[in-house]
Amino acid sequence: MIKNDDLELQMQRLDLTATPPTEEPQRQYFYMAKAKKMVGELTARLGRKPTFCVTTFGCQMNARDSEKLSGILEQIGYVDNGTDEKSDFVIYNTCTVRDNANQRVYGRLGALSNYKKKNPDMRIALCGCMMQEQSVIDKLKKSYRFVDLIFGTHNIFKFAELVCDMLENDDMIVDIWEGTDQIVEDLPIVRKYPFKSGINIMFGCNNFCSYCIVPYVRGRERSRTPEDIIREIEMLVEDGVIEIMLLGQNVNSYGKTLENSISFAELLQRIEKIEGLERIRFMTSHPKDLSDELIQVMRDSKKICRHLHLPLQSGSTRILERMNRRYTKEQYVELALKIRREIPDISLTTDIIVGFPGETDEDVDDTIDVIRTVGYDNAFTFIYSKRTGTPAAAMENQVPEDVVKRNFNRVLATVQEVSKNRTIVFTGQDVEVLVEEVNEHDESLVTGRMSNNTMVHFKGNEELIGTIQTVHLDECHGFYYTGHIAEK
Ligand code: 5AD
Ligand code: SF4
Numbered sequence: 001m002i003k004n005d006d007l008e009l010q011m012q013r014l015d016l017t018a019t020p021p022t023e024e025p026q027r028q029y030f031y032m033a034k035a036k037k038m039v040g041e042l043t044a045r046l047g048r049k050p051t052f053c054v055t056t057f058g059c060q061m062n063a064r065d066s067e068k069l070s071g072i073l074e075q076i077g078y079v080d081n082g083t084d085e086k087s088d089f090v091i092y093n094t095c096t097v098r099d100n101a102n103q104r105v106y107g108r109l110g111a112l113s114n115y116k117k118k119n120p121d122m123r124i125a126l127c128g129c130m131m132q133e134q135s136v137i138d139k140l141k142k143s144y145r146f147v148d149l150i151f152g153t154h155n156i157f158k159f160a161e162l163v164c165d166m167l168e169n170d171d172m173i174v175d176i177w178e179g180t181d182q183i184v185e186d187l188p189i190v191r192k193y194p195f196k197s198g199i200n201i202m203f204g205c206n207n208f209c210s211y212c213i214v215p216y217v218r219g220r221e222r223s224r225t226p227e228d229i230i231r232e233i234e235m236l237v238e239d240g241v242i243e244i245m246l247l248g249q250n251v252n253s254y255g256k257t258l259e260n261s262i263s264f265a266e267l268l269q270r271i272e273k274i275e276g277l278e279r280i281r282f283m284t285s286h287p288k289d290l291s292d293e294l295i296q297v298m299r300d301s302k303k304i305c306r307h308l309h310l311p312l313q314s315g316s317t318r319i320l321e322r323m324n325r326r327y328t329k330e331q332y333v334e335l336a337l338k339i340r341r342e343i344p345d346i347s348l349t350t351d352i353i354v355g356f357p358g359e360t361d362e363d364v365d366d367t368i369d370v371i372r373t374v375g376y377d378n379a380f381t382f383i384y385s386k387r388t389g390t391p392a393a394a395m396e397n398q399v400p401e402d403v404v405k406r407n408f409n410r411v412l413a414t415v416q417e418v419s420k421n422r423t424i425v426f427t428g429q430d431v432e433v434l435v436e437e438v439n440e441h442d443e444s445l446v447t448g449r450m451s452n453n454t455m456v457h458f459k460g461n462e463e464l465i466g467t468i469q470t471v472h473l474d475e476c477h478g479f480y481y482t483g484h485i486a487e488k
Contacts, residue, residue, distance in 0.1 A: 001232045002186040007075065011036065024090050024157065024184045031160040032188075038167045039077035042088075046121070050088035051081035057105065058095025060247055060283060061218075062128055064198040065156055066093045069127075071188035072159050080190075082164035086115050089123045094130035098385035102130055115349055123166060125149040127156060131176060132217035135388065136166055142164050145172060152176040153218055157184035171454055179219040185228055193436065195466030196243040196279075197236050201267065205249035207286060209313070210324045210391040211356060211384060214249060221250070223258050226267055233274055240466070243279035243434055246271075251287035265293040272303050278468060279434065279451065280304045284311060287335055288326045299343050306452040308339060312353040312379075315370030316363035319356055322395070329366055336374040347377035347422075347452035354411055355384035355404035362406040368414045377422045377452065378479065379415040383408055423454060424476040430486040431456075433471045435464040455480040 011033040020030045043049050052073045056066040069091055070080060081087040090112060091129075095101040105126070116122045130136050131152045141146055149166045151159070165173050183203065191197050205212075218353075233244055246267075248254060270282055280303045287310055298304050304328050314320050317328040327335075334434040336348060352367060371379065383404055386393045430483040433476040434457045439445035446460035448469070457480065458471050472486040 014307040025186045028160045031164050035076040035164050049079045052078040052089040053081045053087040054091045056093045057101050062093050067069050068188050072192045075188045091125045094128035096130040123148045127151045129217040150174045154180040194240050197241045198245045198247050201246045202248035213387040237276040246282040250286045254286050295342050306345050307347045309349045313353050315367035319363050349378040352381045354408045355399045358397040371414050378419050381411050427476050430472050432468050434468050458483045
Protein backbone atom coordinates (compact mmCIF):
# COMPACT_ATOMS: atom_id res chain seq x y z
CA MET A 1 0.00 0.00 0.00
CA ILE A 2 1.18 3.50 -0.77
CA LYS A 3 -0.36 6.87 0.10
CA ASN A 4 -2.13 8.41 -2.90
CA ASP A 5 -0.29 11.74 -2.63
CA ASP A 6 3.11 10.02 -2.57
CA LEU A 7 2.18 7.95 -5.60
CA GLU A 8 0.87 10.99 -7.47
CA LEU A 9 4.22 12.75 -6.89
CA GLN A 10 6.17 9.73 -8.11
CA MET A 11 3.97 9.46 -11.21
CA GLN A 12 4.39 13.13 -12.08
CA ARG A 13 8.18 12.81 -12.05
CA LEU A 14 8.19 9.97 -14.62
CA ASP A 15 9.37 10.42 -18.20
CA LEU A 16 6.79 8.60 -20.30
CA THR A 17 9.02 8.58 -23.39
CA ALA A 18 11.61 6.45 -21.56
CA THR A 19 11.64 2.63 -21.61
CA PRO A 20 9.35 1.24 -18.85
CA PRO A 21 11.28 0.12 -15.74
CA THR A 22 11.61 -3.65 -15.25
CA GLU A 23 11.44 -3.50 -11.43
CA GLU A 24 8.08 -3.65 -9.59
CA PRO A 25 6.21 -1.65 -8.42
CA GLN A 26 8.04 1.10 -10.38
CA ARG A 27 6.98 -0.51 -13.66
CA GLN A 28 3.33 -0.26 -12.65
CA TYR A 29 3.78 3.39 -11.55
CA PHE A 30 5.03 4.05 -15.09
CA TYR A 31 1.96 2.38 -16.63
CA MET A 32 -0.36 4.19 -14.22
CA ALA A 33 1.09 7.50 -15.40
CA LYS A 34 0.70 6.40 -19.00
CA ALA A 35 -2.87 5.17 -18.46
CA LYS A 36 -3.71 8.42 -16.70
CA LYS A 37 -2.70 10.34 -19.81
CA MET A 38 -4.87 8.11 -22.00
CA VAL A 39 -7.84 8.37 -19.63
CA GLY A 40 -7.35 12.17 -19.74
CA GLU A 41 -7.72 12.06 -23.52
CA LEU A 42 -10.82 9.88 -23.17
CA THR A 43 -12.27 12.37 -20.65
CA ALA A 44 -11.78 15.22 -23.13
CA ARG A 45 -13.47 13.22 -25.89
CA LEU A 46 -16.45 12.14 -23.74
CA GLY A 47 -16.80 15.55 -22.07
CA ARG A 48 -16.93 13.80 -18.68
CA LYS A 49 -14.83 11.43 -16.60
CA PRO A 50 -15.22 7.78 -17.67
CA THR A 51 -16.89 5.54 -15.10
CA PHE A 52 -16.09 2.05 -13.81
CA CYS A 53 -17.80 -0.71 -11.86
CA VAL A 54 -16.09 -3.68 -10.21
CA THR A 55 -18.33 -6.64 -9.31
CA THR A 56 -16.89 -9.17 -6.88
CA PHE A 57 -17.88 -12.81 -6.77
CA GLY A 58 -16.68 -15.19 -4.06
CA CYS A 59 -14.63 -14.74 -0.94
CA GLN A 60 -13.00 -11.94 1.07
CA MET A 61 -9.74 -12.49 -0.81
CA ASN A 62 -11.51 -11.51 -3.98
CA ALA A 63 -13.14 -8.53 -2.25
CA ARG A 64 -9.68 -7.32 -1.27
CA ASP A 65 -8.39 -7.85 -4.82
CA SER A 66 -11.28 -5.74 -6.10
CA GLU A 67 -10.20 -2.90 -3.81
CA LYS A 68 -6.78 -3.09 -5.46
CA LEU A 69 -8.37 -2.84 -8.93
CA SER A 70 -10.47 0.14 -7.82
CA GLY A 71 -7.38 1.78 -6.30
CA ILE A 72 -5.59 1.68 -9.65
CA LEU A 73 -8.63 2.81 -11.65
CA GLU A 74 -9.22 5.82 -9.42
CA GLN A 75 -5.54 6.69 -9.59
CA ILE A 76 -5.65 6.80 -13.38
CA GLY A 77 -8.78 8.94 -13.55
CA TYR A 78 -11.84 6.69 -13.71
CA VAL A 79 -14.73 7.35 -11.30
CA ASP A 80 -16.51 4.57 -9.42
CA ASN A 81 -20.10 4.11 -10.55
CA GLY A 82 -21.05 1.81 -7.68
CA THR A 83 -22.92 -1.13 -9.10
CA ASP A 84 -24.01 0.32 -12.44
CA GLU A 85 -23.13 -2.23 -15.06
CA LYS A 86 -23.64 0.30 -17.83
CA SER A 87 -20.30 1.92 -16.88
CA ASP A 88 -17.57 2.69 -19.38
CA PHE A 89 -15.38 0.00 -17.82
CA VAL A 90 -16.99 -3.10 -16.28
CA ILE A 91 -14.85 -5.60 -14.37
CA TYR A 92 -16.00 -8.97 -13.04
CA ASN A 93 -13.68 -10.40 -10.43
CA THR A 94 -14.79 -14.02 -10.60
CA CYS A 95 -14.90 -17.08 -8.33
CA THR A 96 -14.89 -20.73 -9.30
CA VAL A 97 -15.15 -22.55 -6.00
CA ARG A 98 -18.60 -23.86 -6.95
CA ASP A 99 -20.17 -24.07 -10.39
CA ASN A 100 -23.06 -21.68 -9.61
CA ALA A 101 -20.54 -18.82 -9.27
CA ASN A 102 -19.36 -19.55 -12.85
CA GLN A 103 -22.90 -19.70 -14.19
CA ARG A 104 -23.71 -16.28 -12.70
CA VAL A 105 -20.80 -14.73 -14.57
CA TYR A 106 -21.90 -16.17 -17.93
CA GLY A 107 -25.46 -14.97 -17.26
CA ARG A 108 -24.36 -11.42 -16.56
CA LEU A 109 -22.02 -11.34 -19.54
CA GLY A 110 -25.04 -11.95 -21.76
CA ALA A 111 -26.70 -8.75 -20.48
CA LEU A 112 -23.44 -6.82 -20.84
CA SER A 113 -23.11 -7.64 -24.52
CA ASN A 114 -26.37 -5.76 -25.14
CA TYR A 115 -25.19 -2.68 -23.22
CA LYS A 116 -21.94 -2.73 -25.16
CA LYS A 117 -23.75 -2.62 -28.48
CA LYS A 118 -25.29 0.71 -27.35
CA ASN A 119 -22.04 2.10 -25.91
CA PRO A 120 -19.07 1.30 -28.17
CA ASP A 121 -16.70 2.97 -25.68
CA MET A 122 -17.57 0.36 -23.08
CA ARG A 123 -14.71 -1.93 -22.03
CA ILE A 124 -15.15 -5.27 -20.24
CA ALA A 125 -12.51 -7.07 -18.16
CA LEU A 126 -12.69 -10.45 -16.46
CA CYS A 127 -10.26 -11.60 -13.78
CA GLY A 128 -10.06 -13.79 -10.69
CA CYS A 129 -10.13 -17.52 -10.01
CA MET A 130 -12.39 -18.62 -12.84
CA MET A 131 -9.93 -17.22 -15.39
CA GLN A 132 -7.24 -19.66 -14.22
CA GLU A 133 -9.18 -22.51 -15.86
CA GLN A 134 -8.29 -23.29 -19.48
CA SER A 135 -11.82 -24.50 -20.29
CA VAL A 136 -13.20 -21.08 -19.27
CA ILE A 137 -10.68 -19.22 -21.44
CA ASP A 138 -11.52 -21.46 -24.42
CA LYS A 139 -15.23 -20.76 -23.97
CA LEU A 140 -14.70 -16.98 -23.66
CA LYS A 141 -12.47 -16.87 -26.74
CA LYS A 142 -15.05 -18.78 -28.73
CA SER A 143 -18.38 -17.33 -27.61
CA TYR A 144 -17.66 -14.06 -25.76
CA ARG A 145 -15.48 -12.14 -28.21
CA PHE A 146 -16.80 -8.80 -26.93
CA VAL A 147 -14.73 -9.14 -23.73
CA ASP A 148 -11.72 -6.80 -23.97
CA LEU A 149 -9.35 -7.99 -21.24
CA ILE A 150 -8.86 -11.26 -19.39
CA PHE A 151 -6.27 -11.82 -16.67
CA GLY A 152 -5.85 -14.16 -13.69
CA THR A 153 -5.04 -14.28 -9.99
CA HIS A 154 -1.24 -14.23 -10.30
CA ASN A 155 -0.78 -11.07 -12.39
CA ILE A 156 -3.41 -8.78 -10.89
CA PHE A 157 -0.56 -6.48 -9.79
CA LYS A 158 0.05 -5.57 -13.45
CA PHE A 159 -3.50 -4.30 -13.98
CA ALA A 160 -2.27 -0.80 -14.91
CA GLU A 161 -0.07 -2.25 -17.64
CA LEU A 162 -2.95 -4.36 -18.95
CA VAL A 163 -5.30 -1.36 -18.97
CA CYS A 164 -2.76 0.52 -21.11
CA ASP A 165 -2.67 -2.39 -23.56
CA MET A 166 -6.45 -2.52 -23.60
CA LEU A 167 -6.83 1.20 -24.29
CA GLU A 168 -4.34 0.98 -27.15
CA ASN A 169 -5.79 -2.19 -28.76
CA ASP A 170 -9.17 -3.31 -30.00
CA ASP A 171 -8.41 -7.04 -29.84
CA MET A 172 -9.23 -9.26 -26.88
CA ILE A 173 -6.19 -9.36 -24.54
CA VAL A 174 -5.65 -12.58 -22.60
CA ASP A 175 -2.84 -12.76 -20.04
CA ILE A 176 -2.97 -15.73 -17.68
CA TRP A 177 0.00 -16.92 -15.60
CA GLU A 178 0.44 -20.49 -14.39
CA GLY A 179 1.78 -19.34 -11.05
CA THR A 180 4.13 -16.87 -9.38
CA ASP A 181 6.31 -16.47 -6.34
CA GLN A 182 6.16 -12.69 -6.68
CA ILE A 183 4.37 -10.48 -4.13
CA VAL A 184 4.27 -6.86 -5.31
CA GLU A 185 3.90 -4.32 -2.48
CA ASP A 186 2.99 -0.63 -2.51
CA LEU A 187 0.21 -0.43 -5.07
CA PRO A 188 -2.75 1.90 -4.45
CA ILE A 189 -5.93 0.54 -2.81
CA VAL A 190 -9.32 2.10 -2.10
CA ARG A 191 -11.34 0.71 0.77
CA LYS A 192 -15.04 0.00 0.72
CA TYR A 193 -15.31 0.99 4.41
CA PRO A 194 -13.20 3.79 5.91
CA PHE A 195 -13.04 2.14 9.36
CA LYS A 196 -12.32 -1.51 8.54
CA SER A 197 -10.15 -3.34 6.08
CA GLY A 198 -9.04 -6.77 4.94
CA ILE A 199 -5.32 -7.45 4.67
CA ASN A 200 -3.68 -10.31 2.82
CA ILE A 201 -1.15 -12.06 5.01
CA MET A 202 -0.61 -14.94 2.61
CA PHE A 203 -1.63 -16.11 -0.83
CA GLY A 204 -2.37 -19.55 -2.25
CA CYS A 205 -2.88 -22.89 -0.58
CA ASN A 206 -0.90 -26.15 -0.23
CA ASN A 207 -3.59 -28.36 1.28
CA PHE A 208 -5.18 -29.99 -1.76
CA CYS A 209 -8.49 -30.97 -0.19
CA SER A 210 -9.77 -33.37 -2.83
CA TYR A 211 -12.92 -31.35 -3.72
CA CYS A 212 -11.27 -27.94 -3.88
CA ILE A 213 -10.05 -26.02 -6.89
CA VAL A 214 -8.36 -23.23 -4.93
CA PRO A 215 -4.81 -24.70 -4.94
CA TYR A 216 -5.02 -24.94 -8.73
CA VAL A 217 -6.27 -21.40 -9.30
CA ARG A 218 -4.50 -19.54 -6.49
CA GLY A 219 -1.20 -21.41 -6.60
CA ARG A 220 1.22 -22.42 -3.85
CA GLU A 221 1.29 -20.89 -0.41
CA ARG A 222 3.30 -17.65 -0.05
CA SER A 223 3.39 -15.49 3.08
CA ARG A 224 4.00 -11.76 3.19
CA THR A 225 6.70 -10.70 5.64
CA PRO A 226 5.52 -9.54 9.08
CA GLU A 227 7.26 -6.19 8.44
CA ASP A 228 5.19 -5.55 5.29
CA ILE A 229 1.98 -6.59 7.04
CA ILE A 230 2.61 -4.42 10.10
CA ARG A 231 3.63 -1.44 7.98
CA GLU A 232 0.37 -1.76 6.01
CA ILE A 233 -1.74 -2.01 9.18
CA GLU A 234 0.01 1.02 10.69
CA MET A 235 -0.78 3.03 7.57
CA LEU A 236 -4.40 1.87 7.66
CA VAL A 237 -4.75 2.84 11.33
CA GLU A 238 -3.28 6.25 10.57
CA ASP A 239 -5.98 6.51 7.92
CA GLY A 240 -8.83 5.76 10.36
CA VAL A 241 -9.10 1.96 10.32
CA ILE A 242 -9.94 0.38 13.70
CA GLU A 243 -10.80 -3.19 12.64
CA ILE A 244 -8.77 -5.45 10.39
CA MET A 245 -9.41 -8.89 8.92
CA LEU A 246 -6.25 -10.89 8.22
CA LEU A 247 -6.83 -12.92 5.08
CA GLY A 248 -5.38 -16.23 3.92
CA GLN A 249 -6.67 -19.61 2.71
CA ASN A 250 -5.04 -21.24 5.73
CA VAL A 251 -3.84 -18.57 8.17
CA ASN A 252 -2.69 -21.21 10.66
CA SER A 253 0.22 -22.11 8.44
CA TYR A 254 1.26 -18.46 8.06
CA GLY A 255 5.00 -17.82 8.05
CA LYS A 256 6.21 -21.34 7.37
CA THR A 257 7.58 -20.43 3.94
CA LEU A 258 9.38 -17.27 5.10
CA GLU A 259 13.16 -17.06 5.43
CA ASN A 260 12.78 -16.06 9.09
CA SER A 261 9.91 -18.36 9.97
CA ILE A 262 7.28 -16.98 12.36
CA SER A 263 4.02 -18.51 13.60
CA PHE A 264 0.57 -17.02 13.07
CA ALA A 265 0.19 -16.65 16.85
CA GLU A 266 3.42 -14.62 16.97
CA LEU A 267 2.22 -12.42 14.12
CA LEU A 268 -1.03 -11.76 16.02
CA GLN A 269 0.92 -10.76 19.12
CA ARG A 270 2.92 -8.25 17.10
CA ILE A 271 -0.22 -6.82 15.49
CA GLU A 272 -1.92 -6.53 18.89
CA LYS A 273 0.73 -3.97 19.92
CA ILE A 274 -0.29 -1.51 17.17
CA GLU A 275 -1.76 1.49 18.95
CA GLY A 276 -5.13 2.72 17.73
CA LEU A 277 -6.11 -0.66 16.30
CA GLU A 278 -9.17 -1.93 18.20
CA ARG A 279 -10.24 -5.21 16.62
CA ILE A 280 -8.45 -8.06 14.86
CA ARG A 281 -10.24 -10.75 12.87
CA PHE A 282 -8.84 -13.49 10.66
CA MET A 283 -10.05 -15.99 8.10
CA THR A 284 -9.72 -18.95 7.37
CA SER A 285 -8.36 -21.52 9.83
CA HIS A 286 -7.63 -25.13 8.96
CA PRO A 287 -8.35 -27.37 11.98
CA LYS A 288 -5.27 -29.53 11.34
CA ASP A 289 -2.92 -26.56 11.85
CA LEU A 290 -4.64 -24.72 14.71
CA SER A 291 -2.14 -24.61 17.58
CA ASP A 292 -2.58 -24.42 21.36
CA GLU A 293 -0.38 -21.34 21.17
CA LEU A 294 -3.03 -19.64 19.00
CA ILE A 295 -5.84 -20.55 21.42
CA GLN A 296 -3.86 -19.02 24.28
CA VAL A 297 -3.03 -15.86 22.34
CA MET A 298 -6.71 -15.46 21.42
CA ARG A 299 -7.82 -16.07 25.00
CA ASP A 300 -5.42 -13.49 26.45
CA SER A 301 -5.94 -10.86 23.75
CA LYS A 302 -7.95 -7.68 24.18
CA LYS A 303 -8.20 -7.05 20.46
CA ILE A 304 -8.69 -10.41 18.76
CA CYS A 305 -12.41 -10.82 18.18
CA ARG A 306 -14.39 -13.58 19.83
CA HIS A 307 -15.01 -15.39 16.57
CA LEU A 308 -13.36 -18.37 14.95
CA HIS A 309 -14.35 -19.80 11.59
CA LEU A 310 -13.31 -23.45 11.67
CA PRO A 311 -14.42 -25.33 8.54
CA LEU A 312 -15.58 -28.86 9.35
CA GLN A 313 -16.62 -29.90 5.79
CA SER A 314 -17.84 -33.28 7.05
CA GLY A 315 -18.33 -34.96 10.42
CA SER A 316 -17.59 -38.43 9.07
CA THR A 317 -14.02 -39.65 9.49
CA ARG A 318 -14.40 -41.84 6.40
CA ILE A 319 -15.44 -38.87 4.23
CA LEU A 320 -12.85 -36.58 5.82
CA GLU A 321 -10.19 -39.05 4.73
CA ARG A 322 -11.51 -39.08 1.17
CA MET A 323 -11.56 -35.27 1.32
CA ASN A 324 -7.87 -35.29 2.36
CA ARG A 325 -8.67 -33.08 5.37
CA ARG A 326 -6.12 -34.80 7.62
CA TYR A 327 -8.19 -34.89 10.83
CA THR A 328 -10.82 -37.27 12.21
CA LYS A 329 -14.27 -36.52 13.60
CA GLU A 330 -12.91 -37.07 17.13
CA GLN A 331 -9.88 -34.82 16.63
CA TYR A 332 -12.08 -32.01 15.31
CA VAL A 333 -14.59 -32.27 18.16
CA GLU A 334 -11.79 -32.34 20.75
CA LEU A 335 -10.26 -29.19 19.25
CA ALA A 336 -13.59 -27.34 19.06
CA LEU A 337 -14.48 -28.23 22.65
CA LYS A 338 -11.01 -27.20 23.85
CA ILE A 339 -11.56 -23.79 22.21
CA ARG A 340 -15.01 -23.47 23.83
CA ARG A 341 -13.50 -24.38 27.22
CA GLU A 342 -10.64 -21.87 26.96
CA ILE A 343 -12.67 -19.03 25.44
CA PRO A 344 -16.29 -19.57 26.57
CA ASP A 345 -17.76 -16.48 24.87
CA ILE A 346 -16.30 -17.34 21.48
CA SER A 347 -18.53 -17.75 18.46
CA LEU A 348 -17.66 -20.81 16.39
CA THR A 349 -18.76 -20.92 12.77
CA THR A 350 -18.08 -23.45 10.06
CA ASP A 351 -18.42 -24.61 6.45
CA ILE A 352 -20.09 -27.93 5.60
CA ILE A 353 -20.29 -29.74 2.27
CA VAL A 354 -23.19 -32.12 1.66
CA GLY A 355 -23.10 -34.69 -1.16
CA PHE A 356 -19.38 -35.41 -1.43
CA PRO A 357 -18.84 -38.56 -3.58
CA GLY A 358 -19.62 -41.71 -1.62
CA GLU A 359 -21.43 -39.89 1.22
CA THR A 360 -24.15 -42.02 2.84
CA ASP A 361 -27.01 -41.07 5.18
CA GLU A 362 -24.88 -42.42 8.05
CA ASP A 363 -22.04 -40.06 7.13
CA VAL A 364 -24.51 -37.16 7.24
CA ASP A 365 -25.69 -38.40 10.66
CA ASP A 366 -22.08 -37.99 11.80
CA THR A 367 -22.02 -34.42 10.46
CA ILE A 368 -25.27 -33.66 12.32
CA ASP A 369 -23.79 -35.18 15.47
CA VAL A 370 -20.81 -32.80 15.27
CA ILE A 371 -23.09 -29.81 14.68
CA ARG A 372 -24.97 -30.67 17.88
CA THR A 373 -21.87 -31.46 19.94
CA VAL A 374 -19.97 -28.31 18.95
CA GLY A 375 -23.09 -26.10 18.89
CA TYR A 376 -22.11 -23.78 16.05
CA ASP A 377 -23.14 -20.15 16.19
CA ASN A 378 -23.54 -20.28 12.44
CA ALA A 379 -22.67 -22.62 9.57
CA PHE A 380 -22.51 -22.22 5.82
CA THR A 381 -23.82 -25.35 4.16
CA PHE A 382 -22.90 -26.07 0.54
CA ILE A 383 -24.00 -28.70 -1.91
CA TYR A 384 -20.94 -30.49 -3.31
CA SER A 385 -19.99 -29.09 -6.71
CA LYS A 386 -17.84 -31.16 -9.04
CA ARG A 387 -14.74 -29.17 -10.06
CA THR A 388 -12.92 -30.49 -13.12
CA GLY A 389 -9.30 -31.34 -12.39
CA THR A 390 -9.75 -32.05 -8.67
CA PRO A 391 -9.32 -35.65 -7.41
CA ALA A 392 -12.93 -35.83 -6.16
CA ALA A 393 -14.30 -35.12 -9.64
CA ALA A 394 -12.88 -38.47 -10.78
CA MET A 395 -14.24 -40.42 -7.78
CA GLU A 396 -16.94 -43.01 -8.24
CA ASN A 397 -20.24 -42.92 -6.32
CA GLN A 398 -21.28 -39.35 -7.08
CA VAL A 399 -24.40 -38.93 -4.90
CA PRO A 400 -27.81 -38.64 -6.65
CA GLU A 401 -29.39 -35.20 -6.54
CA ASP A 402 -32.49 -36.19 -4.54
CA VAL A 403 -30.37 -37.80 -1.81
CA VAL A 404 -28.16 -34.69 -1.63
CA LYS A 405 -31.21 -32.41 -1.36
CA ARG A 406 -32.76 -34.47 1.42
CA ASN A 407 -29.52 -34.54 3.41
CA PHE A 408 -28.83 -30.86 2.75
CA ASN A 409 -32.21 -30.00 4.29
CA ARG A 410 -31.50 -32.19 7.31
CA VAL A 411 -28.17 -30.44 7.89
CA LEU A 412 -29.64 -26.97 7.35
CA ALA A 413 -32.50 -27.60 9.81
CA THR A 414 -30.03 -28.75 12.47
CA VAL A 415 -27.77 -25.74 11.94
CA GLN A 416 -30.72 -23.36 12.26
CA GLU A 417 -31.99 -24.99 15.44
CA VAL A 418 -28.56 -25.09 17.08
CA SER A 419 -27.46 -21.58 16.11
CA LYS A 420 -30.70 -20.00 17.33
CA ASN A 421 -30.05 -21.43 20.78
CA ARG A 422 -26.49 -20.11 20.75
CA THR A 423 -27.14 -16.55 19.61
CA ILE A 424 -29.85 -15.94 22.21
CA VAL A 425 -27.51 -16.29 25.21
CA PHE A 426 -26.39 -12.65 25.07
CA THR A 427 -29.89 -11.20 25.59
CA GLY A 428 -29.87 -8.54 28.33
CA GLN A 429 -26.10 -7.99 28.22
CA ASP A 430 -24.20 -4.77 27.43
CA VAL A 431 -21.80 -5.45 24.57
CA GLU A 432 -19.45 -3.46 22.36
CA VAL A 433 -20.68 -2.91 18.83
CA LEU A 434 -18.72 -1.43 15.92
CA VAL A 435 -21.26 0.61 13.94
CA GLU A 436 -21.00 -0.15 10.21
CA GLU A 437 -23.91 1.56 8.44
CA VAL A 438 -27.32 3.17 8.62
CA ASN A 439 -29.92 0.40 8.54
CA GLU A 440 -31.05 -0.35 4.98
CA HIS A 441 -34.75 -0.68 5.87
CA ASP A 442 -35.16 1.87 8.68
CA GLU A 443 -33.16 5.11 8.61
CA SER A 444 -33.63 5.74 12.33
CA LEU A 445 -31.51 2.66 13.07
CA VAL A 446 -27.84 1.84 12.62
CA THR A 447 -26.33 -1.62 12.16
CA GLY A 448 -23.12 -2.90 13.67
CA ARG A 449 -21.32 -6.02 14.76
CA MET A 450 -20.42 -7.49 18.11
CA SER A 451 -16.92 -8.86 18.64
CA ASN A 452 -18.32 -12.34 17.89
CA ASN A 453 -19.62 -11.01 14.53
CA THR A 454 -23.34 -11.07 15.47
CA MET A 455 -25.28 -8.17 13.94
CA VAL A 456 -27.07 -5.62 16.12
CA HIS A 457 -29.58 -2.94 15.07
CA PHE A 458 -30.23 0.05 17.36
CA LYS A 459 -31.36 3.70 17.31
CA GLY A 460 -28.67 6.02 16.01
CA ASN A 461 -27.50 8.09 13.10
CA GLU A 462 -24.79 8.35 10.47
CA GLU A 463 -22.38 10.04 12.86
CA LEU A 464 -21.95 6.80 14.78
CA ILE A 465 -20.55 4.94 11.76
CA GLY A 466 -17.02 3.71 12.46
CA THR A 467 -17.31 4.10 16.26
CA ILE A 468 -17.56 1.42 18.93
CA GLN A 469 -20.67 1.81 21.13
CA THR A 470 -21.77 -0.05 24.24
CA VAL A 471 -25.18 -1.44 23.38
CA HIS A 472 -27.75 -3.16 25.60
CA LEU A 473 -29.14 -6.20 23.77
CA ASP A 474 -32.94 -6.16 24.15
CA GLU A 475 -34.11 -8.95 21.90
CA CYS A 476 -32.64 -11.77 19.80
CA HIS A 477 -34.27 -12.33 16.40
CA GLY A 478 -32.60 -15.54 15.27
CA PHE A 479 -29.25 -14.46 13.90
CA TYR A 480 -29.35 -10.76 14.89
CA TYR A 481 -30.25 -8.55 17.87
CA THR A 482 -32.10 -5.31 18.43
CA GLY A 483 -30.90 -3.10 21.27
CA HIS A 484 -30.25 0.44 22.51
CA ILE A 485 -27.17 2.42 23.49
CA ALA A 486 -26.46 1.54 27.13
CA GLU A 487 -26.60 4.30 29.75
CA LYS A 488 -23.16 5.15 31.10
N1 5AD B 1 -18.21 -27.96 -3.63
C1 5AD B 1 -18.92 -27.40 -2.62
N2 5AD B 1 -18.37 -26.60 -1.71
C2 5AD B 1 -17.06 -26.34 -1.80
N3 5AD B 1 -16.24 -25.57 -1.04
C3 5AD B 1 -15.00 -25.62 -1.57
N4 5AD B 1 -14.99 -26.40 -2.67
C4 5AD B 1 -16.26 -26.86 -2.83
C5 5AD B 1 -16.89 -27.73 -3.77
N5 5AD B 1 -16.22 -28.29 -4.76
C6 5AD B 1 -16.69 -24.88 0.16
C7 5AD B 1 -15.92 -25.36 1.38
C8 5AD B 1 -15.04 -24.19 1.70
C9 5AD B 1 -15.87 -23.04 1.23
C10 5AD B 1 -15.10 -21.77 0.99
O1 5AD B 1 -16.43 -23.50 0.03
O2 5AD B 1 -16.83 -25.61 2.41
O3 5AD B 1 -14.71 -24.11 3.07
FE1 SF4 C 1 -12.14 -17.14 -3.16
FE2 SF4 C 1 -11.77 -19.70 -3.70
FE3 SF4 C 1 -13.69 -18.40 -4.90
FE4 SF4 C 1 -11.18 -17.91 -5.52
S1 SF4 C 1 -12.25 -19.86 -5.82
S2 SF4 C 1 -12.77 -16.38 -5.11
S3 SF4 C 1 -10.17 -18.16 -3.54
S4 SF4 C 1 -13.59 -18.82 -2.72
